[in-house]
Amino acid sequence: MRNITISKALIFVVFPLVNSVIGQADEYREKEPVTMSLYVDNDLFTGNNKDEDYTGGFAVTFSGEDASRHPFSIDIPLAWINNVARVHDLLGLNDAGVSQTLHSCEIGVAAFTPTEKTDRNPIADDRPYSSLIYLANTQQSISADLKNAVITSLSIGIMGLPIAGDIQNGIHSVIGSDRAEGWDNQISDGGEPTIKYSMAFQQYLDTSNENIQITTSTGLSLGYITEGTVGISLRTGIINTPRWSFNVPNSNYGEKSNITLPTSRSLNEVYFVAGANIKLRAYNAFIQGQFRDSKVSYSSREIENLVYEGWVGLGCEFSSGIRLNYLVRHQSSELKTGLADRDFTYGELVTSYKF
Template sequence: MICKIRELLGIRAMQNLKQQLLTTLITLTLGAPLALASTPQEKTEYDSISNYHSGQAIVGTINAEKNPHRGWIWETEDEPYDTGWALYVDNDLFALRDSDKDYTGGISLTLAGKRATEYAFSLDPALNWVDKISGFSSFHDNGDRQLHSLEVGFTVFTPEVITEEAAQLDDRPYASLLFLSNTQESIDFENDAAYISSFSVGILGSKIISELQTQLHKTLGSDEPVGWENQISDGGELTARYSVAKQSLLHFDYQGDYNLEISTTSQASIGYITAASWGLAARIGEFDTPWYSFRPQFNDYSEKSASLAGLNRQVEEFYFWGGFNIHARAYNAFLQGQFKDSNHTFDASDMRILVADAWVGVTKQFQTGWRLSYLLRGQSSEVKQGNADRSVVWGGLMISKGW
């Protein structure tokens, strides 16, 4: 597994193995599970807004007045340069419990729109290149619309006791990730499907993150974490991750007093987290944003791969949401380490292959376009033994604004 990840990071002799592994992951992800998940849906009468498929008009159009959340959300065919931003803050304290352990926190900022492809530091060229190698670019090429976003942030993990300097071999290790990520999403309006690919690069074990948490605890007067020298890849190590997914609108009801949407997602990734997963998400309440803008099942810790489509609508929304994921996880660098020696890691034999997570949340969008969300999320234990064998719970706050 480590060798496969090493080759994905572009060290040497990567072409043949990457092609094989990525193609296998995509086949598993977009194949059998979706045959069950993507059941045909009753379509509304077609009306006034045309959707284009590779420059040609698709047979039929979506009734935008009745179901604006299923159609396109900008007047122009092209994606606008700037479609909004979102700030995500995760912390176990937001789960309303007195603890500081496991996934203890993370912060990320997402910038959406065509600009995500044009920044000098954008990873969009690298994402396009990997998409071509994996064959996933065909889904983007055949999509009716493309959306782009760029995300930067960090993630922090700690053991239960942070006042001990020695490595706690029966608990999870300290770990951190400083990352930059680009995401591309293609919408297939006719089949109510969205295809998403993301490419992230980052640094495991950065001293910047450990110092940041230490200084924050000093400022707040709480216990200082003193065991950061035992973190995964202490001192810093380059890492990366590539993921692909398909999201499908499984069921919808926009005719009652409240709107209802249920979607399914199949996903695969390779890199510092290597896994395949299937999940279901639902929301109910008053909302006008399109279904493909809502995908909490993509939130792996602080990385959101978020779509901000539709946040430019100047309408009020208030809805509740929830869902679950089932992961078949083959590798997790935050627990197993990477290439660099670490004082404490878990072997593959210590890890559970099947992991589940579930979440509930609430969102309020104001007529000005500002949006606030709260999330409570839990994940089953990933380690088989010791004090590390426990479920993980955290909360999140999200602030976003569309233009």
């Protein structure tokens, strides 16, 4: 590998540079330069300043071959789990053959709050305070015929640390909002390790127009969120990135599990996106807690097992390597009882840059 500057070494070095038209095998090789993406979630981005439920989060994702080799990477245990689970066989990808496996590494934080935040006491009938700081790695294997992909992710983190509340209150002090006083009541207060493994199988439907892309997705996650998911998504407009580079159905609040690619032909692109997921959920540690006792938590009988999610948004990428995305996400209630039985909406801003 060529010599690189210290600044590039800090942000992982190898990324898939797409060089030719879609369908040529060399387009899908991971090469320099790297792409870094910054995700910021907040209900402020929808004009809805309720500051409740999924109150916000952010993540930084590095996409490229070195994401699998960096000292902070957990790609090796992810690959081991994939091998033991025989994921490619299970999801039928080996039948078509694998053209390429892409990689990303992500660090982030997610925070959840009740409606009333000035009360220091536990609020028994609303959503619990909860938070997660995590490290995640993602692999995306694309079939040789470019019609299917398997996306797997492994996330490890710590729930219940005070840093999420410190960040929220730091932002509130800047914008003049009330402090959130109840963070001592959060799920797993003081810190508790957690883990999640997920897999998703995506199918790219053939359309008569290359600027209309439709993707169906089925997925399963085990860990701090345990659920099965089916979904469909649409991307349409002026598109110069491969259809498998669009993975909104695989994103969750907090963890994104995405691999970001630059445009394939050094051209601008502008597109509209929309989609929906149906989730059959068995467990949510952000509401139910884990092994440690929490001051506010809910039982499995009180969580909603069927959750709906939908999104719309716009995206654009410039030939300079900068990509901007804006999404509005709406999700149905995750609880059956109390004040927490409500839908919620938040916005997602994504900025990516190809170095």
